[in-house]
Amino acid sequence: MQVYLAGPDVFLPDALLVGRRKVDICAAHGLTGLYPLDNVIDLSAADASLAIFKANEAMIDAADAIIANLTPFRGAGADPGTVYELGYAAGRRKLCLGYSNDPVDYAGRVRRFSAVTTGESGLIDADGLTVEDFGLSDNLMLIHALDLYGAPLVTPRERPADIWHDFAAFETCVRLAAERLSANRP
Amino acid sequence: MQVYLAGPDVFLPDALLVGRRKVDICAAHGLTGLYPLDNVIDLSAADASLAIFKANEAMIDAADAIIANLTPFRGAGADPGTVYELGYAAGRRKLCLGYSNDPVDYAGRVRRFSAVTTGESGLIDADGLTVEDFGLSDNLMLIHALDLYGAPLVTPRERPADIWHDFAAFETCVRLAAERLSANRP
Numbered sequence: 001m002q003v004y005l006a007g008p009d010v011f012l013p014d015a016l017l018v019g020r021r022k023v024d025i026c027a028a029h030g031l032t033g034l035y036p037l038d039n040v041i042d043l044s045a046a047d048a049s050l051a052i053f054k055a056n057e058a059m060i061d062a063a064d065a066i067i068a069n070l071t072p073f074r075g076a077g078a079d080p081g082t083v084y085e086l087g088y089a090a091g092r093r094k095l096c097l098g099y100s101n102d103p104v105d106y107a108g109r110v111r112r113f114s115a116v117t118t119g120e121s122g123l124i125d126a127d128g129l130t131v132e133d134f135g136l137s138d139n140l141m142l143i144h145a146l147d148l149y150g151a152p153l154v155t156p157r158e159r160p161a162d163i164w165h166d167f168a169a170f171e172t173c174v175r176l177a178a179e180r181l182s183a184n185r186p
Numbered sequence: 187m188q189v190y191l192a193g194p195d196v197f198l199p200d201a202l203l204v205g206r207r208k209v210d211i212c213a214a215h216g217l218t219g220l221y222p223l224d225n226v227i228d229l230s231a232a233d234a235s236l237a238i239f240k241a242n243e244a245m246i247d248a249a250d251a252i253i254a255n256l257t258p259f260r261g262a263g264a265d266p267g268t269v270y271e272l273g274y275a276a277g278r279r280k281l282c283l284g285y286s287n288d289p290v291d292y293a294g295r296v297r298r299f300s301a302v303t304t305g306e307s308g309l310i311d312a313d314g315l316t317v318e319d320f321g322l323s324d325n326l327m328l329i330h331a332l333d334l335y336g337a338p339l340v341t342p343r344e345r346p347a348d349i350w351h352d353f354a355a356f357e358t359c360v361r362l363a364a365e366r367l368s369a370n371r372p
Contacts, residue, residue, distance in 0.1 A: 011316040049320040053330035074296065074311065075261030081318075081325035083266040084273040088331075091277015110260065125260065130197040132267075134235040139267035144239035145274075 001181040002032045003174070004060045004094075006086065007069025008079040010036050012164055025171050029178040034059045060088060064181055065095035067173045070138060070153065071163055072102050076109040078138050086145060096150035097177055099169035100137050103155045107133045151176050187367040188218045189360070190246045190280075192272065193255025194265040196222050198350055211357050215364040220245045246274060250367055251281035253359045256324060256339065257349055258288050262295040264324050272331060282336035283363055285355035286323050289341045293319045337362050 003026055009018045019035035026033035039055035041048060060066065066089040073079035078100070090096050102109065107123055110116055114125040123131035136143045137153050146153050154173055160166035189212055195204045205221035212219035225241035227234060246252065252275040259265035264286070276282050288295065293309055296302055300311040309317035322329045323339050332339050340359055346352035 008315070011318070013310075013314055013316075015316075049322060049326040050330050050333070053326055053334075056327065074263070074300070074313075074315070077260070077266045079325070080263045080266055080269040081327045083269045084276075084325065084327040084331065087270040087273025087275075088277040089273075090270075091274040113260070124199075127260075128199055129194070129260070130199075130201075132197070136235060139265070139270065140235040140239055141242065141267045141270040144236050145270065147236070148239075 001030075001065070001178075002034055002063045003177050004063035004066045004085070004089065005033050005035045005069075006066055006082045006089075008071070008073040008082060009069055009164070011073075018165070021167060022170060025167060025174055029174045031174060031178055031181070034063055056085065057088070060085060060094070061092065063089075063094060065089075065097060065150070065177045067170065067177060068096070068098040069170070070098045070100045070142060072100070072109060072138075076106065076113055078142060083142055086142060090145045090149045093149070095177060095180055096146055097154070097173040098142070098146050098150075099154040099173050101156060101160055101163040101166055101169055102137075103157065103159055104137075105135050106138050107131050107135075150180070187216075187251070187363075188220055188249045189363055190249040190252045190271070190275065191219050191221045191255075192252055192268045192275075194257070194259040194268060195255055195350070197259075204351070207353060208356060211353060211360055215357075215360045217360060217364055217367070220249055242271065243274070246271060246280070247278065249275075249280060251275075251283060251336070251363045253356065253363060254282070254284040255356070256284045256286045256328060258286070258295060258324075262292065262299055264328060269328055272328060276331045276335045279335070281363060281366055282332055283340070283359040284328070284332050284336075285340040285359050287342060287346055287349040287352055287355055288323075289343065289345055290323075291321055292324050293317050293321075336366070 005022050023033035036056050041051050068086045070078040110131050123133045154169045191208050209219035222242050227237050254272045256264040296317050309319045340355045
């Protein structure tokens with residue numbers, strides 16, 4: 001059974017090593033991990049970004065499940081590229097799992113980047129925009145997609161020292177994927 | 187024909203008025219706009235966020251197309267909730283259109299929030315993470331999804347004075363949706 005490994009891990013300086021580690025963890029649970037950087041792309045080509053898109057989409061189409069790294073990336077929320085892939089996988093009715101290595105809720109994280117005040121209709125950021133405040137880890141569309149199409153978001157009890165190289169929450173997702181996919185096997 | 191109106195517009199202080207304006211623009215082009223806040227949700231209920239998810243998903247399922255407001259939200263990139271919906275719509279093979287009222291490319295926007303340096307493998311942000319630099323407006327998954335499932339991202343030549351209340355790029359998307367949907371009609 002194949003699992004697509006979505007996440008901003010591809011932007012890490014040691015992205016290839018992180019991918020290898022994740023694929024190894026999948027293998028230990030009897031799953032084949034599909035990591036975006038395992039696609040062979042000519043980055044010097046004029047249409048390199050389109051080639052990456054098509055290769056990633058083909059990997060998701062071929063996968064039975066997705067495990068999305070929703071650890072906040074460059075701001076209060078998850079990486080939009082990863083979130084797009086989670087949405088696409090949900091639309092294709094794949095098993096959807098995800099984790100975040102930051103256990104703080106969304107409203108708490110927005111406070112790190114913006115002065116947040118309490119208005120008539122709830123929390124408001126410095127630009128006057130409402131801050132979603134349901135006590136969830138991120139935007140409700142992501143969080144409930146996991147609830148309905150897979151399993152609730154996996155988060156650690158405490159933020160690990162290195163949020164990009166701690167694989168405990170990821171491995172929990174792999175274990176869940178292995179259980180669910182083997183249960184569905186004819 | 188029905189069009190789902192995705193965007194962080196729902197977080198604006200005048201979110202209902204913005205939705206009405208967008209629905210009116212759709213009507214002027216012969217389309218029915220489906221705006222998330224038109225769903226009736228009991229926000230005091232314990233499962234309010236799940237009810238919102240289900241109502242939004244049902245709207246996307248019922249729609250022929252999505253128009254996503256990908257104007258940067260609370261950081262350098264698009265709103266993850268909106269991006270999830272775009273991915274889901276692409277997965278359901280809906281017509282996918284989108285716009286951003288910020289014409290700056292992604293790497294340029296990351297520079298507003300983080301010191302960006304040039305390393306061996308390209309641009310790197312203050313946390314040491316690679317900054318995607320294909321000259322696109324946002325993460326390549328979003329941008330090429332529009333190219334392949336609808337039409338290229340619509341952006342204004344210059345940033346409008348009020349990025350949340352300028353509807354020119356939105357109306358271009360509505361016009362495109364009306365053309366494409368009527369061409370597909372039997």
